Amino acid sequence: MTPSRVGFDNERYLREQTAAILERVRRFENRLYLEFGGKLLFDYHAARVLPGYDPNIKMLLLRELKDQADILLCIYAGDIERRKVRADFGITYDVDALKMIDDLAEWGLDILGVVITRFDNQPAATIFKNKLERRGVRVFTHAFTKGYPTDVDTIVSEQGYGVNEYIPSDKSLVIVTGPGPGSGKLATCLSQLYHDRMRGRASGYAKFETFPIWNLPLKHPVNIAYEAATADIGDFNMVDPFHLEATGQAAVNYNRDVEVFPVLKRIVEKITGSAAIYRSPTEMGVNCAGAGIVDDAAVQEAARQELVRRYFRYGCEYVMGLTGKETVQRAELLMSELGVRPEDRPVVAAARRAAVEARERGMGNRGIYCGAALELRSGAIVTGRNSTLFHAASSLILNTIKTLAEIPDRIHLLSPAVIESVANLKKSILGARSISLDVSEVLICLSINAGSNPAAQLALERLKDLQGCEVHMTHMPTPGDEAGLKRFGVNLTSDPNFSSKSLMDYR
Numbered sequence: 001m002t003p004s005r006v007g008f009d010n011e012r013y014l015r016e017q018t019a020a021i022l023e024r025v026r027r028f029e030n031r032l033y034l035e036f037g038g039k040l041l042f043d044y045h046a047a048r049v050l051p052g053y054d055p056n057i058k059m060l061l062l063r064e065l066k067d068q069a070d071i072l073l074c075i076y077a078g079d080i081e082r083r084k085v086r087a088d089f090g091i092t093y094d095v096d097a098l099k100m101i102d103d104l105a106e107w108g109l110d111i112l113g114v115v116i117t118r119f120d121n122q123p124a125a126t127i128f129k130n131k132l133e134r135r136g137v138r139v140f141t142h143a144f145t146k147g148y149p150t151d152v153d154t155i156v157s158e159q160g161y162g163v164n165e166y167i168p169s170d171k172s173l174v175i176v177t178g179p180g181p182g183s184g185k186l187a188t189c190l191s192q193l194y195h196d197r198m199r200g201r202a203s204g205y206a207k208f209e210t211f212p213i214w215n216l217p218l219k220h221p222v223n224i225a226y227e228a229a230t231a232d233i234g235d236f237n238m239v240d241p242f243h244l245e246a247t248g249q250a251a252v253n254y255n256r257d258v259e260v261f262p263v264l265k266r267i268v269e270k271i272t273g274s275a276a277i278y279r280s281p282t283e284m285g286v287n288c289a290g291a292g293i294v295d296d297a298a299v300q301e302a303a304r305q306e307l308v309r310r311y312f313r314y315g316c317e318y319v320m321g322l323t324g325k326e327t328v329q330r331a332e333l334l335m336s337e338l339g340v341r342p343e344d345r346p347v348v349a350a351a352r353r354a355a356v357e358a359r360e361r362g363m364g365n366r367g368i369y370c371g372a373a374l375e376l377r378s379g380a381i382v383t384g385r386n387s388t389l390f391h392a393a394s395s396l397i398l399n400t401i402k403t404l405a406e407i408p409d410r411i412h413l414l415s416p417a418v419i420e421s422v423a424n425l426k427k428s429i430l431g432a433r434s435i436s437l438d439v440s441e442v443l444i445c446l447s448i449n450a451g452s453n454p455a456a457q458l459a460l461e462r463l464k465d466l467q468g469c470e471v472h473m474t475h476m477p478t479p480g481d482e483a484g485l486k487r488f489g490v491n492l493t494s495d496p497n498f499s500s501k502s503l504m505d506y507r
Contacts, residue, residue, distance in 0.1 A: 006052035007299040013292030014057060018064050020286045021208070025068070025173050027277075028204025031196065033189040034286070036177035037209035041103050046210055048491065049225045049303045050293065059107050062175065070112040070171040071104065073097060074178035074185050077116050077125035094128050096179040101137065112169055113138035117184025120144070140165045145187055149263045156270040161194035181233060186264070193271050204277070205268065207257075207284050212237045214251045214282050215290045221303035223252055224334050228310040230254075231330040232323050243280035251282040305470075307335050308345040312493035316476050319496045345493065347373040347472035350381045352495075354392070355474040358385035365436050368475070370499050372396040374490070375470040376404070386436065386499070389419060392473060393481040394442040397466075404462040405455075413456045414445050439477075439484025466490055475499035 025032045039045070040058050047055040054060065062069065079093040091099065101111055114132055116125055119141040129139045142164040147154030154160050167188075174192070176185045189205050196203040211226035223237050240253040242261060261281045268276045278284045293299055311331040317323040335341070343349055354371025363369070363385055370392035372384045382403050384396030398413055407413070422445060423435035437445065449456040466488040473494040477485060485492050 005295055005298040007295040007297075007302065008050040008052040008292045009294045010052065010054045010057055010060075010292065012294070013288060014060060014064070016291045017061060017286075017288040020288050021061075021065065021173070021206075022068075024204070024206045024286050029202050030172040031174075031201060031203035032172065033174050033176055033192050033203065033205050035185045035189050035205070035207045036175055037181075037185070037207065038211065040100060040177050043210070045225075045229055045306070046289075048309070049222050049299060049306050050289070051295075051298050051302050053292070059104075059109075062104075062109055063107060065173060065175075066109060068171055069173040069175050070169045071109060071175045071177065072112050072115055072167065072188065073100060074115045074117055074176060074183045074188050075128075076178075076183050077119045077122050079180070079183070080116070080125045080128050081122045083124075093179045093183075094124075100177075100179065111137070112174070113140055113167060115140045115142055115167070115184065115188050117142050117187060118144045140167055142184065142188065142191060145191075148187075149260070152263075152266050152270050155267060156194060161191040162198075164191045164195070166195040166199075167192060181230075186260075190264075190267055190271070193268070197271055202272075205284070206286050207281075208286050209257075210287065210289050212252045212254055213290045213293075214240075214253060214285060214287055216252065218250075218252050219337065221300045221307075221338055224338060225303040225306040225310075226254075228307050228331055228334050231310065231314065231334070232317075232327045240280050240282045243282040246279035246283075251280070253281050257281040257284075304338055304340050305345060307331070307338065307340050308342055308348075309491060309493050311335055311342060312345075312472075312495070315496040316494060319498075320476075345470070345472060347375050347381060347470050348493075350383055351472040351474050354383040354385050358387075358392075361385075363387045365434060368499055370473065370475045372471065372473040374400050374466070376400070377465075377469065388434075388436060389423075390442065391436055391438045391478065391481055391499070392475070393439050393471075393477055393485060394437050396471070397439055397442060397463075397484075398446075398459075400466065401459040401462045404465050405458045407455050407459060411455050413449060413453065413459050414442070415449050415453070418445050418448055438480030440480040443484055463488065 021034065041056055043055045047053045075093060075097050083092045097114065104111060114137055116129055116139065119125055120143065132139050145155055146160050176189050178185050193203055193205060212223040216223055218237055218239055227235065227237055236255050237252055238255055238258060240251045240258060243249060243251045258281055265276045314323055314328045314331050318325060318328050350373035351371045354373060355369050358371060359369040365386050365388050370386040372392040374382050374396055376382065382396065382400045384392050384399050386392040386395065402409065402413065422437065422441060426432040427435050446456055446460055450460045469490050471485065471490045471492045475497045476494045476499065478499060
């Protein structure tokens with residue numbers, strides 16, 4: 001990759017974002033429910049489109065607010081029941097919730113409790129509830145809100161929000177977050193507003209969402225990259241019509257916030273008994289991401305690259321049966337708006353050339369010829385090809401760390417005896433159809449060899465330098481390749497091709 005320019009200033013952003021949230025807390029007499037949208041931890045989308053952005057900056061923000069804030073974690077019972085998966089980590093939403101609790105604890109932050117929303121005694125959700133409670137985590141359950149979204153009189157009544165369990169807090173700020181969209185964060189905030197009013201306490205609501213960035217142009221690449229990131233759920237950006245009418249100022253929001261605003265406004269007015277303080281969904285937000293951008297050209301280019309990554313991801317999800325053709329078409333349309341092509345990602349052409357070389361040399365495996373390429377921070381590109389001994393991704397990793405450690409190509413990192421032993425295990429004992437080693441297996445072999453081979457030890461130490469590098473493969477990674485590559489934190493894409501004819505290899 002061309003040495004990247006820093007486009008985002010974390011300290012400046014953190015300073016302005018903290019001030020904006022605290023100002024909103026004061027506006028509501030020191031009781032604010034703040035809906036936290038997007039990923040609380042490991043926000044790699046933001047880090048990719050805003051070069052320099054700390055993917056865990058929201059945790060730094062929470063630590064700044066620690067003394068004033070409680071944290072509520074929401075999860076939709078239906079997502080638990082159908083085992084919905086968070087694509088970037090490959091884990092289900094309930095596991096992600098558990099991970100989030102552990103991660104918060106590591107940052108010195110405890111949660112007030114977990115809210116299971118739209119709970120109707122679903123078996124898997126009940127098991128999840130029991131598991132948390134028996135580990136000392138407080139769990140609240142909220143049912144589907146009767147009358148939602150049109151019958152405001154029922155919604156704001158004992159039959160609506162009144163059915164929900166009240167969640168007491170003595171802090172001036174309550175952060176309401178959850179894994180993924182549709183987790184019930186908004187409903188939880190509004191339910192709390194209702195219960196506070198029934199107890200004679202005034203409180204307010206605001207929303208914190210990194211994207212779209214409201215004070216960037218509608219067609220700014222960063223905002224279009226957000227549309228690409230949500231193409232599978234049909235989100236799209238638009239100029240906030242309520243804000244334009246109220247202020248004469250164009251501001252960018254996304255369709256779901258704009259669509260729900262009239263209902264939200266009526267509900268808040270019903271709860272408070274007075275005109276809502278917000279004239280538009282943009283005014284509901286406390287979003288300062290735009291203030292952190294210090295190099296617009298750098299973030300624009302980074303966002304264009306993200307469009308290409310999303311295009312490849314959706315193509316692979318389509319052939320895997322995980323998404324529809326319209327999602328891929330949506331990604332293609334967004335790319336065409338900015339004049340971006342798949343080949344604008346430098347590692348794509350290099351990987352495809354490596355696959356051609358594998359075919360020309362007859363180096364494939366069982367009639368499949370795969371290529372892989374990685375772009376180093378220096379801009380140099382390293383390639384790998386599959387063979388009877390190694391997957392293309394495995395070959396790529398070995399070639400890359402040899403390049404980084406300046407080890408001559410003629411020097412082997414892996415002992416033939418170790419490779420033969422693992423191959424024998426796979427074929428003779430485990431009954432594998434191929435002895436070719438995936439990334440996870442190669443890493444184990446490399447660790448074994450490092451004890452007796454100084455070159456292997458030197459190469460092993462350079463694995464940490466793969467973080468943030470760009471990788472492309474001509475075929476989708478097998479589970480062993482994908483698991484290994486994810487540990488390095490590379491930005492991985494692949495053409496929507498299978499590297500094996502076996503259906504079980506991609507189960």
